[in-house]
Amino acid sequence: MSNKIFKRLAFPILIIIGLLAASFLVPVLYPDYDEIINYLKDENNKVIAAPPFSAEEMPLLGSDRLGRNFLLILIAGAKYTIFAALAIAALRMIFGFLFAVLYTFLPGSFTRTLKGLGESFQYIPLAIVVFALLAPLEGAFQGDALPSSRYFFIQLAGIAAITIPSLGIYLGEEMKIYLKQEFIEVSKIMGASRFHLVRKHLLPQFLRHSIVLFSEQVSQALSLLIQLGVILMALGGIKVAEFAIGPYEPSNPVYFSETNEWAATISMNIQQVFSNPLLVVVPLTLFSILILCINSISASLKKALIDSDVTTKRSVEKDKQPEGHVKISEDLFTFKN
Numbered sequence: 001m002s003n004k005i006f007k008r009l010a011f012p013i014l015i016i017i018g019l020l021a022a023s024f025l026v027p028v029l030y031p032d033y034d035e036i037i038n039y040l041k042d043e044n045n046k047v048i049a050a051p052p053f054s055a056e057e058m059p060l061l062g063s064d065r066l067g068r069n070f071l072l073i074l075i076a077g078a079k080y081t082i083f084a085a086l087a088i089a090a091l092r093m094i095f096g097f098l099f100a101v102l103y104t105f106l107p108g109s110f111t112r113t114l115k116g117l118g119e120s121f122q123y124i125p126l127a128i129v130v131f132a133l134l135a136p137l138e139g140a141f142q143g144d145a146l147p148s149s150r151y152f153f154i155q156l157a158g159i160a161a162i163t164i165p166s167l168g169i170y171l172g173e174e175m176k177i178y179l180k181q182e183f184i185e186v187s188k189i190m191g192a193s194r195f196h197l198v199r200k201h202l203l204p205q206f207l208r209h210s211i212v213l214f215s216e217q218v219s220q221a222l223s224l225l226i227q228l229g230v231i232l233m234a235l236g237g238i239k240v241a242e243f244a245i246g247p248y249e250p251s252n253p254v255y256f257s258e259t260n261e262w263a264a265t266i267s268m269n270i271q272q273v274f275s276n277p278l279l280v281v282v283p284l285t286l287f288s289i290l291i292l293c294i295n296s297i298s299a300s301l302k303k304a305l306i307d308s309d310v311t312t313k314r315s316v317e318k319d320k321q322p323e324g325h326v327k328i329s330e331d332l333f334t335f336k337n
Contacts, residue, residue, distance in 0.1 A: 008300045012293035016082065019290070023079035026072055033076055034260065037067030052276055061282060064269060065254045066241060074283060077260035082290070084156060084235050084261065085225065089217035091160035092167055097206055099168025101198055104175040111172070118169040126162055127227035134158050134233065141237040148258040152236040159224060167217070175202055212305060215298035222291050226284065229263030230270060238267050262286055 026033055040049040040057055049057045051067035061070040103111055134155060140146040146154075178184070184201055192200075228234065236259035257264035262283040269279035 005300050005304045012296045015293050019078045022075050026076040030072055033072040034068050073260045080259045080261035085218045085221040087156050088160045088221040089214050092164055092217045093214055095164045096167035099164055100171035100175055103168055103172030105194055115169055118166055126224055130159055130162055131231055131233050148236045155235050212298055212302045215294055219291050219294045225263040226287050229266035232267045234264035234267045235259055235261050238264055
C-alpha cells in the first residue's frame with residue numbers, strides 16, 4: 001500500500017476512532033451528562049430559562065426538550081451508532097455470502113424468479129419495510145414488556161435480515177460469472193464437488209473483496225438508520241417522557257432514548273425541526289461526516305486492493321496476448337456506481 005493511499009486512509013480512520021474514544025469518555029468525565037434539567041437559575045437564584053435551552057444558555061449546542069446537554073448526548077451516543085452500523089454490515093456480509101452460495105447452485109428457473117423479486121424489491125423503501133416488520137415489537141417495548149437492550153439487538157438482526165437477499169442475489173450473479181471461467185470448468189470435469197468449488201474458489205475470491213464490500217455496507221446501514229430516525233423508529237426504542245416539567249400536549253410529546261444514538265436524537269427532536277432546527281441538523285451533519293469517512297475509506301481500499309490488482313492483471317494479459325486480441329475482464333464482487 002502506497003504512502004499516498006495510507007495518508008488518505010489515516011484521516012477518516014482517525015475521525016472515527018476519535019468519535020469512539022470521546023463517546024466512551026463522556027460518561028466517565030460527565031457522569032450526569034444525561035441528567036434532566038428543568039430550569040436554569042442566575043446568581044440570585046432566579047429562574048432565567050426553561051428547556052430547550054439555547055446555545056448561549058447551555059454551550060455549545062444548547063439542550064433538548066428535557067434540558068440535557070445536546071452535545072454530550074450526541075457524543076455519548078456515537079458508539080451505539082457506529083457499532084450498530086458495523087454489526088449490521090457484518091451480518092449482511094456473513095449471511096449474504098451464504099445466501100449467494102445457495103442462489104448460485106439453485107436451478108436457473110428458480111433463480112430467475114428470485115432475481116425478478118429482488119429487483120422489484122429494490123424500488124420499495126427499506127425503511128418502510130423495516131418499520132412494518134418491527135412495529136409489533138414497538139408495542140411490546142412501549143409497554144415495558146421488552147427491554148431496550150434486547151430490542152436494540154432484535155432491531156439490528158431485523159435490519160440486516162431485510163437487506164440480506166438483495167446483497168445475496170447480487171453476489172450470486174457475480175459468483176455465476178466467476179464459475180464460468182475455464183480453470184473452474186476444468187475442476188468440474190475433474191470431479192470437483194460444490195463444496196470444493198466454494199471452499200477453494202468462491203470463498204477466497206469473496207474474501208479478497210470483502211473489506212471493500214464491508215465498508216460499502218456500513219454506509220448503506222447508516223443511511224437506513226437516518227431514514228428510520230425520520231419516521232420515529234430508533235435503535236433501542238424511544239419513549240414518551242413522563243417526568244419532564246411543563247405542559248404536555250398529545251400532539252407534541254417529549255421523547256427520550258436510553259441509547260441516545262444519532263437516529264434516536266433525530267426521532268426525539270424531529271417535531272422541533274422548524275422551531276429549533278439544530279436539534280435535527282446537527283445529528284444529520286454527524287451522520288454525513290461519518291458516511292463521508294466510510295466512503296473515503298471504501299474508495300481508498302478499492303483503489304489499493306482491487307483497482308491496482310485489476311490494472312496489473314490487464315497489463316500482464318496484454319503482454320501475453322497476440323496483437324488484435326482483446327480480453328475483457330470482470331471486476332467481480334464490487335458494486336458498480
